[in-house]
Amino acid sequence: MFEPTELNAHNWRIEQGMRVLFLGMTLLLVLPVVIILAVLVYKGGPALSWAFLTENPTGGMTTGGIFPALMGTIALVLVALIASIPVGVAAAIYLSEYAPDNWLTRLINLAIINLAGVPSIVHALFGLGAFVLFFGFGTSILAASLTLAIMTLPVVIVSTRESLQAVPQPFREACWNMGATRWQTIARVVLPNAISGILTGIILEVSRTAGETAPIMFTGAAFFLPFLPESVFDQTMALSLHLFVVATQVPNVPESLPYGVALVLIGMVLIMNSASIALRMVLRNRKKW
Amino acid sequence: MADESKPQPQAPKHAIQTRGLNLWYGDFQALFDVDFDVRAGRVTGLIGPSGCGKSTLLRSINRIVERLGYVRTTGTIDVLGHDIFGANVELLQVRKQIGMVFQRPNPLPLSIRDNVLFGLRTHRDGDRKSRPSKEVEAQIVEESLRTVLLWDKVKDRLGEPAIRLSLEEQQKLCIARLLPVKPRVLLMDEPCSALDPDGTAAVEELIWSLKGDYTILIVTHNMAQARRATEECAFMLHGKLVEHTETAKMFVSPKNQSTADYIEGRYG
Numbered sequence: 187m188f189e190p191t192e193l194n195a196h197n198w199r200i201e202q203g204m205r206v207l208f209l210g211m212t213l214l215l216v217l218p219v220v221i222i223l224a225v226l227v228y229k230g231g232p233a234l235s236w237a238f239l240t241e242n243p244t245g246g247m248t249t250g251g252i253f254p255a256l257m258g259t260i261a262l263v264l265v266a267l268i269a270s271i272p273v274g275v276a277a278a279i280y281l282s283e284y285a286p287d288n289w290l291t292r293l294i295n296l297a298i299i300n301l302a303g304v305p306s307i308v309h310a311l312f313g314l315g316a317f318v319l320f321f322g323f324g325t326s327i328l329a330a331s332l333t334l335a336i337m338t339l340p341v342v343i344v345s346t347r348e349s350l351q352a353v354p355q356p357f358r359e360a361c362w363n364m365g366a367t368r369w370q371t372i373a374r375v376v377l378p379n380a381i382s383g384i385l386t387g388i389i390l391e392v393s394r395t396a397g398e399t400a401p402i403m404f405t406g407a408a409f410f411l412p413f414l415p416e417s418v419f420d421q422t423m424a425l426s427l428h429l430f431v432v433a434t435q436v437p438n439v440p441e442s443l444p445y446g447v448a449l450v451l452i453g454m455v456l457i458m459n460s461a462s463i464a465l466r467m468v469l470r471n472r473k474k475w
Numbered sequence: 476m477a478d479e480s481k482p483q484p485q486a487p488k489h490a491i492q493t494r495g496l497n498l499w500y501g502d503f504q505a506l507f508d509v510d511f512d513v514r515a516g517r518v519t520g521l522i523g524p525s526g527c528g529k530s531t532l533l534r535s536i537n538r539i540v541e542r543l544g545y546v547r548t549t550g551t552i553d554v555l556g557h558d559i560f561g562a563n564v565e566l567l568q569v570r571k572q573i574g575m576v577f578q579r580p581n582p583l584p585l586s587i588r589d590n591v592l593f594g595l596r597t598h599r600d601g602d603r604k605s606r607p608s609k610e611v612e613a614q615i616v617e618e619s620l621r622t623v624l625l626w627d628k629v630k631d632r633l634g635e636p637a638i639r640l641s642l643e644e645q646q647k648l649c650i651a652r653l654l655p656v657k658p659r660v661l662l663m664d665e666p667c668s669a670l671d672p673d674g675t676a677a678v679e680e681l682i683w684s685l686k687g688d689y690t691i692l693i694v695t696h697n698m699a700q701a702r703r704a705t706e707e708c709a710f711m712l713h714g715k716l717v718e719h720t721e722t723a724k725m726f727v728s729p730k731n732q733s734t735a736d737y738i739e740g741r742y743g
């Protein structure tokens with residue numbers, strides 16, 4: 187009485203087929219990542235050394251290290267963060283906690299979504315026009331970082347808003363019913379519970395920013411500048427542009443050099459991503475719900 | 476009607492008085508001409524079928540319903556003899572004087588101690604500079620938790636997240652956290668309906684012990700509870716206040732036919 191029918195057998199074959207299909211797609215997705223990392227480590231590994239990280243490029247960028255580019259990328263990302271975090275988080279708090287549901291709010295949300303979809307080369311041209319020329323910052327760390335900040339703002343806003351909205355509404359209602367203002371509610375209940383999500387979002391965003399090339403190419407990153415910038419109004423080298431340069435623009439570069447640069451860039455990103463995961467786990471354990 | 480030998484202007488006979496209260500959610504009218512007097516220091520029950528407007532009435536008494544934006548109210552509500560729609564009324568003060576307890580216990584995602592102190596830290600005696608000392612805070616936490624019969628159970632773990640307490644304990648904590656700012660009125664919207672029978676009995680016992688010191692208005696769907704735990708009872712139907720008398724009277728000889736039908740379970 188419990189024997190399979192022909193239909194059961196048919197459905198079962200489809201079931202198996204689908205499972206294999208989805209698994210295959212997943213593996214296909216992982217494969218490039220694994221191959222990229224393997225090739226980078228295999229080809230770029232020999233270029234890595236302490237000197238590579240701490241010395242200036244020499245010999246027309248065919249020998250020596252990447253110190254100024256490494257420091258330049260860190261500086262660009264830091265200044266971009268200092269600009270985008272306060273604005274992005276504040277805007278997200280407004281949109282999530284204060285904004286009434288009206289056409290203006292919807293318009294702002296639409297603008298944010300569209301801003302996130304703007305190609306980075308367009309941001310680059312905007313940065314060139316606005317920060318380099320109009321505000322007169324010249325090609326500088328400041329102009330490049332502000333361009334990066336504008337580019338990352340929508341993602342910071344969206345991820346922060348999502349973290350805020352993940353805090354259950356009854357908490358807010360409980361506060362309001364006790365006569366707390368919105369800000370008291372935000373500062374004492376909402377933010378402490380959203381902070382892990384907010385930080386994770388920001389760090390992931392940073393890791394993307396570190397690799398951007400187009401937005402900094404016209405606005406602040408230098409082709410070759412074998413010393414450190416002295417202020418945010420100076421130009422700087424950057425890892426991403428340096429990689430582009432040694433890979434395509436400079437003759438007689440040893441094969442391991444561009445791979446080494448790429449490995450350092452990816453290493454930075456991976457370290458930051460792991461930090462964000464670690465941070466999230468630490469903060470989650472301290473959550474009170 | 477017993478006249479006090481010394482008339483006390485500070486303590487009016489009615490803690491809550493509504494006159495001609497109408498409330499609309501957008502175009503939908505949820506309250507019709509409600510005249511409701513809640514006597515100070517008593518436990519008053521509010522009963523009626525689902526959707527008749529009990530929660531709406533409760534939420535208009537601390538004006539939290541206005542947060543919705545599309546709500547319109549006409550008529551008056553006096554709390555402790557003062558018009559809460561008056562020109563010079565600070566909403567946050569209204570909500571300080573009127574504590575609210577919800578159906579689902581909603582402790583804040585903070586420690587037990589910080590939950591009790593939340594309101595106090597929010598209002599700080601109305602003075603920007605005043606900040607109670609650690610000792611005063613500890614004393615207030617103990618007093619409040621003792622009042623809700625929770626102190627002995629939690630005194631050794633005040634730093635733990637409130638969410639680890641059982642539902643019954645959470646609900647008691649939600650009552651306890653209202654007390655430090657000395658509210659005069661406690662509104663409770665089905666405070667026991669998420670609790671098991673033991674929890675219900677414990678919270679009812681607590682409510683009974685608070686009467687006299689606080690004016691308590693409690694919504695319930697549980698007729699047995701209304702009978703047991705209230706002194707007066709009001710019956711609502713379709714947004715109107717139908718009948719309001721002593722609990723004993725209402726359950727023995729209701730004046731209105733629909734009240735009788737509801738009490739005997741002929742409504743949903």
Ligand SMILES: Nc1ncnc2c1ncn2[C@@H]1O[C@H](COP(=O)(O)OP(=O)(O)OP(=O)(O)O)[C@@H](O)[C@H]1O
Nearest residue numbers: 500503505523524525526527528529530531532543
């Ligand atoms: N936020 C709202 N927006 C629009 N209509 C609402 C809103 N809240 C309640 N209502 C409507 O107002 C009427 C009264 O609702 P209310 O929640 O006060 O009833 P209740 O007596 O508390 O019911 P219950 O016993 O189910 O809790 C209902 O018809 C309900 O649909």
Ligand SMILES: [Mg+2]
Nearest residue numbers: 529530531664
């Ligand atoms: Mg209700």
